[in-house]
Amino acid sequence: xxxxxxxxxxxxxxxxxxxxxxxxxxxxxxxxxxxxxxxxxxxxxxxxxxxxxxxxxxxxxxxxxxxxxxxxxxxxxxxxxxxxxxxxxxxxxxxxxxxxxxxxxxxxxxxxxxxxxxxxxxxxxxxxxxxxxxxxxxxxxxxxxxxxxxxxxxxxxxxxxxxxxxxxxxxxxxxxxxxxxxxxxxx
Amino acid sequence: xxxxxxxxxxxxxxxxxxxxxxxxxxxxxxxxxxxxxxxxxxxxxxxxxxxxxxxxxxxxxxxxxxxxxxxxxxxxxxxxxxxxxxxxxxxxxxxxxxxxxxxxxxxxxxxxxxxxxxxxxxxxxxxxxxxxxxxxxxxxxxxxxxxxxxxxxxxxxxxxxxxxx
Numbered sequence: 001x002x003x004x005x006x007x008x009x010x011x012x013x014x015x016x017x018x019x020x021x022x023x024x025x026x027x028x029x030x031x032x033x034x035x036x037x038x039x040x041x042x043x044x045x046x047x048x049x050x051x052x053x054x055x056x057x058x059x060x061x062x063x064x065x066x067x068x069x070x071x072x073x074x075x076x077x078x079x080x081x082x083x084x085x086x087x088x089x090x091x092x093x094x095x096x097x098x099x100x101x102x103x104x105x106x107x108x109x110x111x112x113x114x115x116x117x118x119x120x121x122x123x124x125x126x127x128x129x130x131x132x133x134x135x136x137x138x139x140x141x142x143x144x145x146x147x148x149x150x151x152x153x154x155x156x157x158x159x160x161x162x163x164x165x166x167x168x169x170x171x172x173x174x175x176x177x178x179x180x181x182x183x184x185x186x187x
Numbered sequence: 188x189x190x191x192x193x194x195x196x197x198x199x200x201x202x203x204x205x206x207x208x209x210x211x212x213x214x215x216x217x218x219x220x221x222x223x224x225x226x227x228x229x230x231x232x233x234x235x236x237x238x239x240x241x242x243x244x245x246x247x248x249x250x251x252x253x254x255x256x257x258x259x260x261x262x263x264x265x266x267x268x269x270x271x272x273x274x275x276x277x278x279x280x281x282x283x284x285x286x287x288x289x290x291x292x293x294x295x296x297x298x299x300x301x302x303x304x305x306x307x308x309x310x311x312x313x314x315x316x317x318x319x320x321x322x323x324x325x326x327x328x329x330x331x332x333x334x335x336x337x338x339x340x341x342x343x344x345x346x347x348x349x350x351x352x
Contacts, residue, residue, distance in 0.1 A: 092323045125338045127330045128322060 031169055038082070038108075039165040040070035042157075045081035045105070047098060049088030052115035052147040056087050059150040069157055078104040083160060084137075087147075089117040090130045102137040103186060107172045110163060112156050113139045116146040138184060197239060197273060205231055218274055225277040229287045232262060232275065236292055241266045241273060247289070247299035249307030251281075253333045258284040258307055279309065288314040306331035 017036055019028030044066075048056055060066050060074070075081035078101045090098055102111070113133055116122035119142045121131035133139060140163055143156035171177060181187070198221060202209050208231065210222040223231060235241040243265040250259040257278040265272050279286060288311040289296040300311040301320040308329035311317055319326065328335045 093321075095323075121339065121342075125342070127326075127328070127335070127337065127339055129339070131339050131342050 034169060035165040035167065039161045042069075042071045042082050042110075042161070042164065043073050043075040043080060044071050044083040044085050044112075045075050045078055045101070047084060047086045047088075047101065049090060049094065050117065052087035052118065052145075055147045055150055055153060056085065056114065059153045064150040064154060066154065066157065069154070069161065071157065078102075079106060081105055082109060082164075084109065084111045085114060086111065086118045086133050087114040089122065089124055090133055091128055092130050093128075095130050095136050098133060099136045108164075108167065110140045110160050111137060112141050112143065112160055114143045114145075114153055114156065115148055116144065119144065122146060136184065137186075138180060197235075197271075200239065201231060201235075204234060218272065220274040220276060222276045222278075225279055225286060228260075228262070228275065228277050229289060229292065232264065232289060233292050235264060235273070239266065240268055241271075243267050244289070244293040244295050244299070245272070247296060247303055249284075249303045249309055249331065250276075251307060251332050252278075253281070256281040258309060258332075260284075260286055260303065260309055262289070283310075284308060285310040285312060287312050290314060305329070308332065 015036070016026075017028045017032035019026055019032070021027075046053065046056055048054075058064060066072075071083075078084070082105075084102055084105060086098065102109070111133075113119045117124060117129070118133050119139075121129050123146070125131070130136070141156050141159045143152050145152050148156075197219070198209065198212050201221065205227055208224050208227055210224060212222070213220045232241075241264040245263040245265050246261075247263075248261050250261060252259065255278070258281055259276050259278050262275045263272065264275070277286065284307065286309065288300060290300065290311075291313070297315065298320060300309075300314055301317060303309050304311060304314075304317055305319045305322055306329055318324070322330065330337075
């Protein structure tokens with residue numbers, strides 16, 4: 001994959017997908033263009049319930065600045081969000097609400113599970129805490145840590161970006177995907 | 188010293204008005220605690236409210252004693268005028284813990300009794316809305332009873348090889 005660099009600088013300003021290039025034209029596949037556009041314009045929906053949410057705030061802040069990766073605009077409405085970031089302990093009573101938020105998101109949608117609690121219940125192995133959000137909604141990327149540092153959250157976002165970029169346009173229509181959603185009881 | 192006298196006075200008043208209801212009196216960490224028979228608990232609290240001005244209900248909670256096969260219900264009252272507190276305990280049978288509701292004396296007892304029901308399964312007869320308050324509605328156990336383990340029992344990845352149990 002080619003990259004464009006500013007002269008006398010090692011800053012990469014953009015990545016060009018593979019394609020055929022000539023004077024005045026550039027031809028590539030639609031998948032790659034859409035993937036590149038989606039990857040660099042993810043709208044995350046933060047679902048922050050505890051200390052991992054504080055780390056997320058640091059991730060969004062000026063020092064780590066998630067906006068550098070195109071996730072500038074947080075969506076506090078699930079309707080417009082692309083990425084559900086679940087950060088923190090999900091009590092069993094919160095489970096149906098999280099599930100409803102997921103169901104309200106439009107396809108294509110991705111889920112990032114940040115921290116030990118969201119991923120597995122963490123230290124809260126108890127009757128009142130959901131033992132991992134993957135019991136109620138499908139998860140794309142898990143970020144370990146208790147809580148994970150902002151670097152780890154960014155690493156998780158980069159993994160999500162990779163998934164977003166390489167996903168084929170028709171994946172969400174495939175019977176495998178529908179069967180996977182049906183496993184969770186989501187139509 | 189004077190406080191002890193006052194505390195004994197209130198116990199004497201309870202004994203006088205409700206003979207043979209007091210089982211024992213103790214004072215753990217300086218907190219006057221009266222163990223009562225379950226039968227007239229609401230009458231006693233009503234009496235303390237009307238005549239002795241114990242008009243603030245601090246809390247209600249349950250305690251499970253599996254060795255005695257009892258579930259205790261604890262009421263904590265506060266007399267704000269003199270800053271005096273009293274704890275009343277009754278013991279209920281484990282298989283059918285049931286006691287009349289306190290909501291007719293203290294409306295604030297509503298949520299406290301719901302919580303006690305939620306965690307210990309104590310039935311408060313006459314309660315206007317005795318449903319779970321903190322846990323999920325479809326929970327089938329009373330999690331603070333000792334026979335139910337703390338851990339979530341639906342996990343399959345925690346085996347004895349890794350977690351030593």
